[in-house]
Amino acid sequence: MKRVLIGSPIHQKPEILEHFLISLERLDKEECEIQYLFIDDNENKESSKLLHTFSLNNKNVAIHKNQFNDKYIRDNKTHYWNEKLIWKVANFKNMILQIAREYEYDYLFLIDSDLVLHPNTLIQLMSSEKDIISNVFWTKWQPNFSELPQVWGYDQYEQYYRHRGEVLTDEEVIKRHQEFITQLRKPGVYEVGGLGACTLISESAIKAGVNFNEIKNISFWGEDRHFCIRAQALGFNLYVDTTYPAYHIYRESDLMNIPNFEGDLSTDIYDEIREIVIKGLEAVGSFHYKNGYASDWKSYFTKEMQYRLIDIIEDETDENIKSRLNLKATVIKCDVFTEDNQVIADFILVNDGIQNSKHFIENVSGLVILVKNQASGWLIDQMLLKER
Numbered sequence: 001m002k003r004v005l006i007g008s009p010i011h012q013k014p015e016i017l018e019h020f021l022i023s024l025e026r027l028d029k030e031e032c033e034i035q036y037l038f039i040d041d042n043e044n045k046e047s048s049k050l051l052h053t054f055s056l057n058n059k060n061v062a063i064h065k066n067q068f069n070d071k072y073i074r075d076n077k078t079h080y081w082n083e084k085l086i087w088k089v090a091n092f093k094n095m096i097l098q099i100a101r102e103y104e105y106d107y108l109f110l111i112d113s114d115l116v117l118h119p120n121t122l123i124q125l126m127s128s129e130k131d132i133i134s135n136v137f138w139t140k141w142q143p144n145f146s147e148l149p150q151v152w153g154y155d156q157y158e159q160y161y162r163h164r165g166e167v168l169t170d171e172e173v174i175k176r177h178q179e180f181i182t183q184l185r186k187p188g189v190y191e192v193g194g195l196g197a198c199t200l201i202s203e204s205a206i207k208a209g210v211n212f213n214e215i216k217n218i219s220f221w222g223e224d225r226h227f228c229i230r231a232q233a234l235g236f237n238l239y240v241d242t243t244y245p246a247y248h249i250y251r252e253s254d255l256m257n258i259p260n261f262e263g264d265l266s267t268d269i270y271d272e273i274r275e276i277v278i279k280g281l282e283a284v285g286s287f288h289y290k291n292g293y294a295s296d297w298k299s300y301f302t303k304e305m306q307y308r309l310i311d312i313i314e315d316e317t318d319e320n321i322k323s324r325l326n327l328k329a330t331v332i333k334c335d336v337f338t339e340d341n342q343v344i345a346d347f348i349l350v351n352d353g354i355q356n357s358k359h360f361i362e363n364v365s366g367l368v369i370l371v372k373n374q375a376s377g378w379l380i381d382q383m384l385l386k387e388r
Helices: 014-026 045-057 083-102 121-127 170-184 203-208 223-233 252-267 269-285 303-322
Strands: 002-010 032-040 061-065 107-111 132-139 189-192 198-202 238-248 326-339 342-355 358-373 377-385
Touching (some): 002 014, 014 045, 014 252, 045 061, 083 107, 083 203, 107 121, 121 132, 121 198, 121 238, 170 358, 223 238, 238 252, 269 358, 269 377, 303 377
Parallel strands (some): 032 061, 132 238
Antiparallel strands (some): 132 198, 189 238, 326 342, 358 377
């Protein structure tokens, strides 16, 4: 049986912390011996009470109270960090690492307290048999930005890959970034250059000396960058698992979608619907002037939606053949939620194609409404494209 220490430095609003703690209780811990270590850095007494209640309701919970609180400012747009706060948190994480090292845990699961985890997260991460692996989550770092993962390819937060010294055009950077994002939207385990915030660390990596100390001759901002650079220097590759994305409560407005996320956790309906949307949009969005559309595209849509799409396809097919269109559609975002008793998916799709011998890349975003057919399962019934 593997011994796992779940650790978290906590300076959190109670309404957010409550969901984090509930998700810890819901984790599948089969064949694990779990202990918890929380660094209580809370200003809000209600948050400290939540930790105390958690310790009463669960076994093997240790709470270390930090006596020197610093102001951590966040609003409904973003979070405001400074160097002092960053290295304070780094020290907390190092304290947790030290405990894991001294008591020879098989794993340390180091998690930020504004995440809601899928119950299968811990078992899934352990099954990868990687020394350092993060569970993916997606965040709009600014309200009007697209969602991005907390992992990256190299340097500070570059979410694409290139060879050392390779010079890329702006178009190639965009293309590689989209490839990176597309890959992480698909369930799997992938090597990355940087990670953090929801990370499983093996005993081997801990004993080798991974930590969050500042590397003084590097200007990168944030303790996770210094952890990742040191880990690579010690010979540990970094990975991300995208099978069960966590939900990030980055701002209070994100609390609105918690019931949808938690409901999906118990039924896995989210995964089923998301797969239908992705396959359907990519099938009807891709076209080759020799082969036409995918033969199975109709299977993802209701009869009514099929008729509407057929009208559009008939109007465009001749022109697409004449212009020798070769188009690959890839869904890079698909968020499923319920509203007014409707199941809705908010998507972003990337069209990467060649037409009239010219290459182009464009983003298309929109909403689809799904219905459940007793015989066929979930089907796309309506589609609304957003203005660009």
